[in-house]
Amino acid sequence: MAPPTATSLELCDRLLLAAQFHAREAVTLAGKDWTFTNALDVAYRSGAAVELLTKKLLAQRDMRLLARAAHEHLLDAVSGGPVRAEHLKTTLDAKVAVSLAAQAEAGIAVREKGARDVLLVRNAAVHLAAAPPESQVQIVVAEMVATVEAVLAVEAVSSSEFWGEQHDAAMKIVRRYAASVAVGARTAVNKARQVYRQTISGIPADSQESVVEVLQSRALVLTHRFADEMAGIVCPACGHEASAFYDFEVDVEDDHGEPIYHSGFLLAGLACPVCGLHLDGEEAEALDLDDLPSGAEIADAVGERDAEDRYEPE
Structure with a gap:
């Protein structure tokens, strides 16, 4: 992994600050009454936080990972060549950034599906003005917070410093999310048990x-x-x-x-x-x-x- 250059450090700082701003705003809006415009904003900001923070993780390792046509610069990458401005004129898609981050870090891999779901809701809001319903808003923010926490843990970034005054609210969302995961897991177990019993009951005992x-x-x-x-x-x-x-x-x-x-x-x-x-x-x-x-x-x-x-x- 190439050590971050001054340029990459500056980029990482920008990505972190922008992700922090969007994540805090999403948590704040999630605590307000549902409105069409608030829901659109939550979807956009949650997706932006996920995209920017995962891109920060990649840029921390090598800026060339952010280039959409990164394979065209493979020779530079293996030879340790400089990162040129044209490399980053067109960056990779957000969902690709999430996938690459998941491949790079197992701690992110368990969050990949949730992060992708956040990006899907963001895209619907940005491109089709499709606002998530009130019940989905809470899920989107929870998935975003969980993804943010996973990236912060990998990058050794302070959670309390990242969230600031929104730290307690964000942690409450994480706890509610964890409880919902447990409920979902138990539901999946019960469903599988029922399917098994129905299947086996129709087969002769011998x-x-x-x-x-x-x-x-x-x-x-x-x-x-x-x-x-x-x-x-x-x-x-x-x-x-x-x-x-x-x-x-x-x-x-x-x-x-x-x-x-x-x-x-x-x-x-x-x-x-x-x-x-x-x-x-x-x-x-x-x-x-x-x-x-x-x-x-x-x-x-x-x-x-x-x-x-x-x-x-x-």
Whole structure:
């Protein structure tokens, strides 16, 4: 990663300040009565905060990541060439910025869907004057705040300083959002349980075990994303074996010119091949499952396995 130049630092400061302004305004407006114009403003500002803050994250790593035609400047990137003004005349789309940020940081990956949803609502408001209804306004702001908090955590930016006087209101939104995630996760579990019971009840008792074995063999097919590690757990919906997915993340900290690497595993999701339950990382964590391994436990298991793989008896 190329170190930020004076130009990139100036750009990062601008992006952070602009994202801060829009995020604070969105939280303020969300606390007011719903009106058509307020809803439009909330949608626009929430989307702007997400876009600008994720672009700040990318610019912090290398300004060339913001260029829409970044591949045209690949030679400059690998050779450490200068960032020219024409590189940033046309920047990448907001949704692409979110995707790149999610690929760069596992902590952002769990927020990618929510961030994309915010951008969709923003686009509808900006291009079609489609104001989100009152119930959706709260969801949009909650998704925006959650995304902002994820980026701030990755960038080691103070949450209280970012939100200022709106910090308490923003944190209240986060808590309400977390509660809604837990409700959604429990609803998904109940639905999967009902589907499983209805399915299994229509199968003769002497054939149920064979059917479950067939369904269990679909484990890899149901993996909706590439995961660095998986762990078997008891499905909270049907009681059969499910899989928890984990992403490996590496952070680099500069210590007086010497890089210090910090790595770990983050929960990305959960899926059961038998009942079809699918949860993202936030939903799986919200269930507080007893047998769900932590990222540290996965790291320990991987370390032990790698050690065994390297061992070759004479």
